[in-house]
Amino acid sequence: MTIRRLSVYTRCLLQLEEDGVKTISSEELAERFNLNSAQVRKDLAYFGEFGVRGTGYYVSGLKAELQKILGLDREWQVALVGYGNLGSALFHYKGFTRQGFRITVIFDADPQKAGRSVEGVPILSLRELSQEAKGRNLQIGIIAVPAESAQAVAERLVAAGVKAILNFAPARLKIPKDVRLQNVDLSIELETLSFYLAQATR
Amino acid sequence: MTIRRLSVYTRCLLQLEEDGVKTISSEELAERFNLNSAQVRKDLAYFGEFGVRGTGYYVSGLKAELQKILGLDREWQVALVGYGNLGSALFHYKGFTRQGFRITVIFDADPQKAGRSVEGVPILSLRELSQEAKGRNLQIGIIAVPAESAQAVAERLVAAGVKAILNFAPARLKIPKDVRLQNVDLSIELETLSFYLAQATR
DNA sequence: TAGATTGTTAATCGATTAACAATC
């Protein structure tokens, strides 16, 4: 949860910097997100003494620190697996590139797609993932394939040396403990909403 | 958090039912998700006495109860706004329909798309959202448009009577308190991973 | 120095877990 908040702070600081704001207090920062100022200070202080008593935090300084902590000060090589609607949407989403996430290779099972390339990024055959992925120094894998093939894809990504996986397939992946897995489960999000609606109409 | 877990339990029970399993104990259920059995019992007991001491929970009975609690025993009318790559991916994602979420209308700003229809669902002009949405009894809106237009879309959805919004745009939406908002933020997910990677390589 | 705001300690709150009487 702290990390998610750091991510939110960072985006806010980027905006503040653009707006020409030089310093910001924990109080102001907290206000923007309905958080507690003590929580903001604690989140930040955990990673170092970034603030100046009586003044607050220097926007660009803090931004740079947080980017470093979040690993946003470097480029990450990302493999996208699955180039259907979702995969395509993720590939074209500009927010990723802006932050140093570089999708350098795409894999897809469809022979029609494999062999082509989009915006200079090659689409390779899914079956060749294991060989093709090696030597590319991939750190992150994004899984955007149907649930059935997700586990197999995950295993190949792990074999290719990927240490972090973002999974959009509605499947419970089993992967080694040293590989970090982040699931995005659309059904859970929708069901949270329908729970709320169901409660409201009773 | 409890609601998210209920959602997970439900999916598990569906699987168990298919597998012909009749009863399951909180212990077994907990094991599957690395949870504590007391937590499972507490989550369930909060909504009623669904278990049988000495036996556990009847799979199909509990499934039905949870579906009712989560509002999955009825159909929800969903409006999808934005029919780009992401919107299209969401529309074709079968997981939604399976659970009673019916996308009955799509809105898009592109005049090329407006007027067409996909799988019998009309794509209407975004500008007409306010009028067109009325009378359709929409309960849920999914926002899959660029960040710039997200706020305007949200306001129109609210005006059309939508009480729950699932937002994929990287924007902080301001909406009335009685409307439930669920954000899916892809950047935060990726940044959580890059934080982990950055830590690991130090 | 006076005012502002941090970093941090102590207090509070909520969520998770352990333990067990109730009961099938």
Next chain:
DNA sequence: TAGATTGTTAATCGATTAACAATC
């Protein structure tokens, strides 16, 4: 009745918040 497992109370843990000395 004996064994199993629930629902629930009490204990524990972790995260959030309040308070304040340190200090710019």
